[in-house]
Amino acid sequence: MTNRARVSLLLAPSLIILCVLFFGGFLLGIMQSLNYMPMIGLDSPNFEAYKMMFTDEQFFQSLLLTLWISIVTTVLVIVLSIVSALALRNTFVGKRLVNFLYQFPITVPYVVITIGTLFLFSQSGSVARIAYNMGIISDQSMFPELVNDKFGLGIIFVYVWKQVPFIGVIVLSILQSMGNNFEELARSLGANKWQSFRHVLLPIIIPGILPASIITFAYTFGSYEVPFLLGRPYPAVLSILAYRLYDNVDLNARPEAMAMAVFMTAFLVVLVFLYKKLLNKASGRD
Amino acid sequence: MTNISLRNLTKVYEGTKEPAVENFNLEIEPGELVAFLGPSGCGKTTTLKMIAGLHSVTGGDVLFNGERVNDIKPENREVVMVYQNYLLFPYMNIAENVGFGLKMRHVPKDEIARRVDEILKLVKLEGYGPRKPNQMSGGQKQRVALARALIIRPKILLLDEPLSNLDAHLRDEMRELILTIHKEFDVTTVFVTHDQEEAVLLADRIALIFEGKLQQFSRSEDFYERPASKRIADFFGNANYIAGEKKDNKVATALGTFAVREDLKVPDGRVTLIIRPESIELGKNGENSFETKIARRIYMGTYIRYRIDMDGAFWDVVGDPHYNVDYDEDKTAGFTLPKNKIWLLEGDK
Amino acid sequence: MENVKQNNSRNALLFIIGLGIIIGVIVPIVPQLVWAVSHRWAFPDLLPEAMSGRAWKYIANPNSKVLSATLNSLVIAICVTVISILVGVPAGKALGMYKFKAKGAIELIILSPSIIPPLAVTMGMQVIFIRMGLSDTIFGVILVHLIPTIPYMTVSMAGVFANYDPAYEEQARSLGAGTVKTFFLITLPTIFPGIVTGAMFAFLISWGQYILTIIIGGGRVITLPLLLFSFASSGDFTLTSALSIIFLLPSIIILVITSKYLSGQSSGMGGFGNI
Numbered sequence: 001m002t003n004r005a006r007v008s009l010l011l012a013p014s015l016i017i018l019c020v021l022f023f024g025g026f027l028l029g030i031m032q033s034l035n036y037m038p039m040i041g042l043d044s045p046n047f048e049a050y051k052m053m054f055t056d057e058q059f060f061q062s063l064l065l066t067l068w069i070s071i072v073t074t075v076l077v078i079v080l081s082i083v084s085a086l087a088l089r090n091t092f093v094g095k096r097l098v099n100f101l102y103q104f105p106i107t108v109p110y111v112v113i114t115i116g117t118l119f120l121f122s123q124s125g126s127v128a129r130i131a132y133n134m135g136i137i138s139d140q141s142m143f144p145e146l147v148n149d150k151f152g153l154g155i156i157f158v159y160v161w162k163q164v165p166f167i168g169v170i171v172l173s174i175l176q177s178m179g180n181n182f183e184e185l186a187r188s189l190g191a192n193k194w195q196s197f198r199h200v201l202l203p204i205i206i207p208g209i210l211p212a213s214i215i216t217f218a219y220t221f222g223s224y225e226v227p228f229l230l231g232r233p234y235p236a237v238l239s240i241l242a243y244r245l246y247d248n249v250d251l252n253a254r255p256e257a258m259a260m261a262v263f264m265t266a267f268l269v270v271l272v273f274l275y276k277k278l279l280n281k282a283s284g285r286d
Numbered sequence: 287m288t289n290i291s292l293r294n295l296t297k298v299y300e301g302t303k304e305p306a307v308e309n310f311n312l313e314i315e316p317g318e319l320v321a322f323l324g325p326s327g328c329g330k331t332t333t334l335k336m337i338a339g340l341h342s343v344t345g346g347d348v349l350f351n352g353e354r355v356n357d358i359k360p361e362n363r364e365v366v367m368v369y370q371n372y373l374l375f376p377y378m379n380i381a382e383n384v385g386f387g388l389k390m391r392h393v394p395k396d397e398i399a400r401r402v403d404e405i406l407k408l409v410k411l412e413g414y415g416p417r418k419p420n421q422m423s424g425g426q427k428q429r430v431a432l433a434r435a436l437i438i439r440p441k442i443l444l445l446d447e448p449l450s451n452l453d454a455h456l457r458d459e460m461r462e463l464i465l466t467i468h469k470e471f472d473v474t475t476v477f478v479t480h481d482q483e484e485a486v487l488l489a490d491r492i493a494l495i496f497e498g499k500l501q502q503f504s505r506s507e508d509f510y511e512r513p514a515s516k517r518i519a520d521f522f523g524n525a526n527y528i529a530g531e532k533k534d535n536k537v538a539t540a541l542g543t544f545a546v547r548e549d550l551k552v553p554d555g556r557v558t559l560i561i562r563p564e565s566i567e568l569g570k571n572g573e574n575s576f577e578t579k580i581a582r583r584i585y586m587g588t589y590i591r592y593r594i595d596m597d598g599a600f601w602d603v604v605g606d607p608h609y610n611v612d613y614d615e616d617k618t619a620g621f622t623l624p625k626n627k628i629w630l631l632e633g634d635k
Numbered sequence: 636m637e638n639v640k641q642n643n644s645r646n647a648l649l650f651i652i653g654l655g656i657i658i659g660v661i662v663p664i665v666p667q668l669v670w671a672v673s674h675r676w677a678f679p680d681l682l683p684e685a686m687s688g689r690a691w692k693y694i695a696n697p698n699s700k701v702l703s704a705t706l707n708s709l710v711i712a713i714c715v716t717v718i719s720i721l722v723g724v725p726a727g728k729a730l731g732m733y734k735f736k737a738k739g740a741i742e743l744i745i746l747s748p749s750i751i752p753p754l755a756v757t758m759g760m761q762v763i764f765i766r767m768g769l770s771d772t773i774f775g776v777i778l779v780h781l782i783p784t785i786p787y788m789t790v791s792m793a794g795v796f797a798n799y800d801p802a803y804e805e806q807a808r809s810l811g812a813g814t815v816k817t818f819f820l821i822t823l824p825t826i827f828p829g830i831v832t833g834a835m836f837a838f839l840i841s842w843g844q845y846i847l848t849i850i851i852g853g854g855r856v857i858t859l860p861l862l863l864f865s866f867a868s869s870g871d872f873t874l875t876s877a878l879s880i881i882f883l884l885p886s887i888i889i890l891v892i893t894s895k896y897l898s899g900q901s902s903g904m905g906g907f908g909n910i
Contacts, residue, residue, distance in 0.1 A: 007729045011741060014726035014785055022748050022756055022782050029759025037762070087652040090645075091300065098653045100890075101660045107836075107886040107893075109843035111863050112667070112879050119666035119872070124678040126666045132679040140678050161663065181373055184340045187360040188367040189387035190438060195361075199386070203377045215749050222752025224846040225860075229867055239754055243846070246758050261755035268750050 026265065033258035049255035053263065056256075061235040069152045069227075069237065070220040073159040074213055080164045082205060085171035105165050110158065114229045117158050121146040147230050152237075154230040163216045167209050174208040175201075207279075214275055218268050238264055287316030288441040288474045290337060294346035297332050297498075306332045308498045310346070314476065319468050321489035322478040323521075329498035330478040334444050337476065338365045350441065361390070363442075366435040370447040372427040374419035380406070380430055381415030387438035405433045408470075409463065425456045429463065436471060443468075445477035449484045461487055482509075482522050494518060512629055516558065519629075524563050526601040529634035532557045537630070540597040544574045545625050552630040563591070563602035565627035568611045570620035574628075583615045594621065664883075670876035690877035700857055701878065708842060708858040711773060715780045715841040716834050719788040723837075724830060726785075727792020732799065748786045756782070757850045764851055771855040779847045784837040791836070795829030835889040842885060 031037060036045035053059050088099060105113065120126050128143040137143050147154030182204070186196035227237040236244070238260060246257035295310035307329040314320050322330035335341040337348055339360035347354050355363060366387070374383050384405060385398040393401075406412055409429040419427060428448070435443060448464060449457045465488070468475050479485050485492045486506040494501040494509065502514045513519035516527065530539035532554050537544050539559065546559075570577070581600060582593040590605035592613060603621065605611070613619045670676065671690055673683030694701045729735075730742060748756075757779055761770060769775035807821045845860040852858070859882050866875040 003733060004735065007733050007735045010725040010729035013722035014789055015741065015744065017722060017781055018744060018748065018785060021760065021778060022751075023744075024763070025756035025758075025760035026751070027759070028763060029756060032759055032762070039766070040762075084652060084656060087649055090649055092646070092649050092653065094653065098656050102656050104660050104890055107839060107890045108664075109839070109860075109882060109886060111843060111845065111860055112883050112886075113663060115863070115867055115875060115879050116663035116665075116667055118867070119670060119876075120663050126681075129679045129681055133681060161659070181369055181371075182375070184335070184338075184360070185367060185369060185373050186386070186390075187340060188338050188363075188365060188444075189390060189434065190361045190364075191386075191390040192359070192361050195390050199390075200375065203375070207377070218750045218752070222754060224754055225864075229864070239752065239846075242758070243754065243850075258759060261752075261758055265751045265755050268752075272750055 029258045029261050029265075033255055033262045035255045049259040052256050053259045058235065058241065059238075059260070062238045062241045065152060065235050066221060066237045066239075069155055069159070070217050073156050073163070073220050074217045076156070076160050077163045077167055077216060078209065078213055080160065081166075081168035081171050081209070082202075084164065085168045085175060088168075088172060089175050102165050103169065105162050106169070108162070110162060110223075110225050111229075113161055114158050114226050117154050117161075117230060118147055121154055121157070122148075148232055150232060150235075152227070152231060155227050155237075158226050158230065159216075159220050163220075166216065167212055170209050170212055171205055174205055178204060210275070210279075214272060218271075221268060222264055287472055288350050289316045289352075290314040290442065290474060290476070291349040291352070292333070292337075292346070293349065295333065295336060295343065295348065296345035297329070297336060297341065298344045304498075305344070306498055307336070310498075310500055312493060312500060312503060314474060316351075317472050317474055319465075319475045319488060319490045320477075321485035321492045322476065322495055323482060323485040323492050324480065324495035326480055328495045330495050331446065332498075333495070334367070334446065334476060334478050337442065338367050338444055339363045340367070364438070364440050365442040365444060366438065366440040367444045368431045368435050368446065368448065370451060372419075372424075372431040374422075374427055374430055374434075376419055378419075379415065380411070380417050380419070380422070383419065383430060384415075384434045384437055386434060391438070401437055402433075405437045408436075408467075409433045424451060424453075425460065428452065428460060432463070432467065436467065436473075439471070440473060443471075443473045443475045445475065447479050447481075447484075448477050449487070450479065450481060457487075464488060494521065510562065511627075513560070513631075516560075516631065519560055524602050526561050526563060526566075526596075528559050528596060528599070528601075530557055530559055531555070532630065537628075541578065542576050544623055544628065546628050546630060547626055550630050552632055555632075556634040558631040558634050560629045560631060561623055561627055564604040565624060566601075566603045567622040567624060568603070568606060568613075568619070569622065571622040573622075574625060575620055575622040577618050577620050579618050580613045580615055583613065592619075594619075667876040667879050670872045671880055673873060676872075687873070690873045693874060694877055694881070700862060701859075701881075704857045704859050704862045705881065707773065707856060708860075711777055711780060711848075711856075711858065712838050712841040714777045715784050716838045718777070718781060719784040719837040720830060720834055723785055723788025723833065724792050724826075726789040727794075728796045730789065730793035731796025732801065745786050745789050748782050749790075753779070753782045754846050754850075757847050761850055770851060771853040773852075773856055775851045776848050776856050776858075779851045780841040780844055782847070783844075784840050787840060788833050788837050791833040792826075792829060795826050795833075799825060832893050835893055839886060839889060842882075 031045075033049050034045040035042055035048060084102065088095070088102065118125070122128070123140045123143045123145065125147075127146075128137070128140055131137045131143060132140065145153075146157075182200050183196050186200040187193075191199060222239055224239045224243060227240055231237060231240065242257045242260040242264070244257075245253040245260065248254070248257075290312075291314075292310050292312040295307060295312075296305055297307040298305045310333060322333060324330045332341060336343050339355070339358060343356050347356055349355065350363075374380075375386070378386070381399070381402050384402045388398045388401065402415060403412075406414060409432060411426060411429055411433070414422070414426070414430075419430070422430065428451075445464070449460055452460055464475075467473075477488065489506065491504060492506055492509060493503045496517065502509065502518055504512075509518060509522045513522065513525075516525075519525040528539045528541065530537040530544075532546075532552060534554070535546055535548050535550075537546055537557060537559050544559065569575075579595045580592050581595050584591040584593070589607045590612065592603040592605055593600045594603055605613075669683065672686050672688065674685035674687035674689070676683035693699050726745070730738070730745075760779070764770040764775050769778065803821050803825065804817050807817045812820060843860060844858075845864060848856060848858050848861060852861075854861070859878065863875065863878050863882060866878060
């Protein structure tokens with residue numbers, strides 16, 4: 001068997017399933033967003049759904065909230081994962097326990113930590129109770145809104161909790177494979193601790209975690225479950241708005257739901273494209 | 287120029303009992319080029335990193351020109367380390383790599399550019415500034431690493447296995463470059479290596495280290511001709527041994543009595559006689575000659591090597607490069623041990 | 636002296652970060668453990684007024700939907716995992732061990748479901764699923780769960796195969812092992828830990844799915860996450876917590892099994908964001 005035939009055979013099942021389901025679904029989504037669905041008698045495509053979406057103030061508020069949550073989450077995740085990985089690189093008493101717990105969130109389903117966050121940070125949650133018993137607040141309404149709040153704080157907390165170890169484990173393995181030599185070299189060339197972090201460690205870590213960070217950003221941007229339980233009905237993140245329109249008893253709302261799905265996809269595709277472009281530019285400077 | 291003194295230097299790593307370096311005492315003269323030689327894991331790199339300040343000192347002191355530097359941070363020591371695998375920062379071009387140390391010292395950009403050009407010229411890499419490390423060959427990377435170290439005019443230059451990663455033909459070139467640089471910059475230089483050839487090629491003096499302890503610190507000739515122990519003799523090429531009884535500058539062995547130099551400071555009694563395979567003469571040439579059987583004749587290309595039967599043990603003898611004398615296997619032949627090439631160790635273990 | 640001072644501040648920082656990790660990970664899980672056995676737990680009590688096994692009795696009751704939902708979740712997740720292994724291992728081998736034209740494009744196709752939200756494509760798909768009679772069926776749900784799991788399995792196996800040296804197979808063949816023996820004695824043992832890790836995470840991705848299940852299952856295929864969401868929205872904290880604990884069990888088991896592989900296998904972690 002030639003290599004070409006073998007590779008095709010190995011890849012075929014995977015590619016067929018993904019192409020049929022994923023790209024098929026995507027194509028159907030585009031068609032429906034254009035109100036074009038010959039099999040149910042819709043055969044004159046139009047851009048009504050997109051017009052509706054782009055004139056809908058609710059859409060822009062949702063987009064803003066979604067971007068806010070995804071960007072804040074990603075920045076926090078990158079910072080915290082680097083800090084925690086740098087700490088976990090050292091040896092200390094109880095490191096095995098800390099290491100084990102550090103990886104725990106990777107396997108915990110989003111639903112479980114979402115419910116945990118609700119119980120912990122809601123106005124009747126554990127933190128509020130402790131604050132009340134310590135006399136910091138005298139009524140549960142005095143406790144700040146940390147879940148179902150307008151800034152999506154609870155949502156951000158859940159994403160950060162889940163994603164820090166995911167990126168952190170990658171940072172750890174980068175640190176492990178580069179060893180101490182680069183830092184030592186920088187120190188011996190006259191860099192102080194901060195300079196050797198800033199000019200040597202960071203430029204090696206960041207490109208290593210960017211692909212994974214884009215994946216977590218995309219997940220945060222498009223996921224439904226966490227904001228469903230911890231968000232406000234209005235404004236809601238894009239995925240919730242889209243599903244609400246899709247699930248509407250009025251079937252005429254569906255094209256707009258699909259338009260929103262297409263928009264989200266296009267947005268993320270452009271983001272990945274820009275990232276690739278940036279990457280090529282950075283590595284092909286010469 | 288800087289002198290380095292190591293006084294009772296000891297390093298015990300966290301979580302280990304055995305010291306990696308134990309009671310290390312050494313004086314390195316200003317401007318000297320010294321090799322730390324030993325098998326891997328002997329503590330030579332640890333010692334180097336303690337000089338650089340990259341590893342903390344468990345006991346003892348590191349002194350530069352008589353001043354204790356134990357508590358001075360690595361970035362303030364003006365001691366630069368060049369790593370074996372060069373460690374060029376992959377995301378910086380060559381010029382940025384070379385200028386790194388100056389940037390850390392907040393030297394103005396135009397001065398950095400000027401000094402980078404200058405030093406790249408010195409290491410024969412003029413015009414390579416805009417390239418990326420992955421576009422350079424091994425020898426070129428090594429030169430970049432040297433330039434990056436030298437640009438900050440360090441007091442002390444530390445090299446980690448400077449020739450090990452290079453092909454044979456590049457080794458000579460790099461050796462010349464290191465010697466030239468060492469002369470030009472007058473910088474006290476210490477390098478570590480596990481390869482005695484590398485040490486002999488480059489160093490003024492060699493510190494031989496086994497299991498964290500300094501064994502012998504002297505010129506390379508001394509390791510060949512006057513090793514302090516059998517183990518040291520073995521580390522520097524092949525050596526032949528025979529046990530005997532010394533009395534009045536003569537050593538009586540199972541194969542006869544051999545005369546030795548009068549200036550050997552070994553007391554009479556049981557001794558081990560040492561001679562290098564290349565020091566043994568073919569044929570019976572008067573004093574110290576004997577006959578024995580040729581057990582093996584090994585053709586080596588440029589010369590012939592013999593294994594000769596020495597009362598149960600076997601000795602190596604380097605034969606004549608011109609093939610004027612050629613002994614056959616299983617025949618008896620004569621050999622001579624030149625008196626001035628014989629070295630003695632106390633005891634016969 | 637300076638060294639000592641530096642060490643102290645370094646240790647203090649390590650202590651804070653280490654403690655932060657311990658508290659940050661454990662504390663958000665704790666209230667559920669207490670809620671699951673509490674009877675009444677009104678504000679501002681720090682501990683419940685009384686304990687109760689109500690939630691657990693409900694769960695154990697064969698008439699409740701919990702048992703069937705757990706069974707559904709298990710069946711779906713196991714089928715998804717098996718299919719993902721069957722198609723993901725070969726694809727991972729192709730990507731990890733061979734160089735070929737259009738490799739970049741194929742990698743992009745396989746990675747795209749981890750960038751583009753599956754929610755977005757599943758909504759478009761549902762029309763066709765209804766036509767084909769796949770909507771509201773377990774089989775339909777299994778199919779959509781494959782969208783996030785196959786890319787994950789493929790990428791993680793590509794990482795395993797990239798580190799796999801085919802010379803071992805050649806050595807075995809030259810020592811007289813046939814194709815079948817070589818596969819079972821050499822290839823399989825080498826990649827097995829990678830398959831196990833990948834499979835467990837594929838299981839978790841399917842196990843935690845909510846929105847894909849509800850779009851294609853139409854609320855008729857009831858899985859654990861669906862029950863959890865409906866209890867959580869209804870405000871029955873005791874029952875929600877008990878279900879949440881059951882829901883968490885596979886994660887704990889899997890973490891214990893895989894924790895030693897995790898740190899070494901970052902290359903295949905591209906899909907963990909999807910769990």
